[in-house]
Amino acid sequence: MTAPQPRALVLGGTGYLGHRLCAELTAAGWSVVAVGRRSVPVTAARLLVADLAGANISDVLAEAQPSLVVNAAGGVWQLSDQEVVESNAVLVDRLVAALGKHPRPMRLIQLGSAKEYGSGPAGMAIAEDAVARPGSVYGRSKLSATRAVLAATRRGQVDGVVLRLPTTIGPGSPHVSLLGMVSSALAAAVRESRPAVLRLFRLTAHQDFLAVDDLARGVLAAAQTREAVGRIINLGYGEAIPVRSLVETLVAVSGWPTEILDDAPPSGTDRLEWQQLDISTAAELLGWTPRQQLRDALTEVWAAVNPQCGAGSADCRPTHSK
Known part of the structure; x- marks a missing residue:
């Protein structure tokens, strides 16, 4: 049975x-x-x-x-x-x-x-x-x-x-999150065929x-x-990843000319300047370790907001230089 x-x-x-x-x-x-x-x-x-x-x-x-x-x-x-x-x-x-x-x-x-x-x-x-x-x-x-x-x-x-x-x-990141805001701004620049300008808060933190x-x-x-x-x-990558490098990788995945300005005032007080998680318990108890590469995860974020372009598609190259 x-x-x-x-x-x-x-x-x-x-x-x-x-x-x-x-x-x-x-x-x-x-x-x-x-x-x-x-x-x-x-x-x-x-x-x-x-x-x-x-x-x-x-x-x-x-x-x-x-x-x-x-x-x-x-x-x-x-x-x-x-x-x-x-x-x-x-x-x-x-x-x-x-x-x-x-x-x-x-x-x-x-x-x-x-x-x-x-x-x-x-x-x-x-x-x-x-x-x-x-x-x-x-x-x-x-x-x-x-x-x-x-x-x-x-x-x-x-x-x-x-x-x-x-x-x-991942795909569908809330639009008010950092990756949601960045991917939406990049997608808008692609639609309007103009270079993107990202005005963000200071990207000095290292986070998992x-x-x-x-x-x-x-x-x-x-x-x-x-x-x-x-x-x-x-759960996590088990690394303290520079937030700026995360944004730069998403921009690189998009293949779109972009200027990053990190001089905007912070959006709140909940700032984690350094956070790296010990993920050894997950490995020991669950047999779990992270599998998806960071760039691959960011590629999925980009494809979700701009599916016609994919990651740096030639179809989405700008019609004019910056």
Whole structure:
């Protein structure tokens, strides 16, 4: 007799990260339900429309009947401090309470944030046991969510895993993110056949990053690894990558003449001047290491906003010189 198909519920499943997670789980044989606020096409999952801010999460769980819940919901940009707390910390409190009503613990994978750590000492990788010193409301709200998941796991209410993620790189990057702004500005310059001018804040930081494809692999591994339960696990490249070089590589991928001016005022106080993650726990527990090269991930970012050009296509060469 064949085993029943495992069921996964992805909260935020229609979003930038969630839709890629749905695709990975579906490809691995899971029956996936994606929860989103709006009715949008979801090719790799069944869609359940619900606004988690006001929905009865127990009803959502009863509808989906999952054995795995992945929380890819939450907010960071263009929200008030209270909205950030509600969409990250309060949501997870409600989720944990709903999961705790089930007769046996359910696997919960919480997508945490490297911003829970705050900036690290230059030249040193940050391991999961480092003291968390978040420098923003967002970082504090994600830390609160992490603590809620781990506390519920210790109580036996859930089988919780927290994956701590740096800034992710992949197609569909939010337009208000750094890569979203840069790729959109480059695409606009291509459409208008003019050189691009990027006016950015000071690009002096060194930060870790994570390709979305590698994130999806990490979630699948955490879903299948018993030893991950009750743990915080860093995912990333395991490198402190100069942010300026990230922007320059995206420009190079586009093949478009571009001037970079990094004299704009910073967009907020949540600045990580140095952050490198120790990803050895992911290798030991999950058998996970990053596979996608940084340039390949940035090529996917560019192709998503400018598909007719690809990476430096001859069809997109400027009609005039800078």
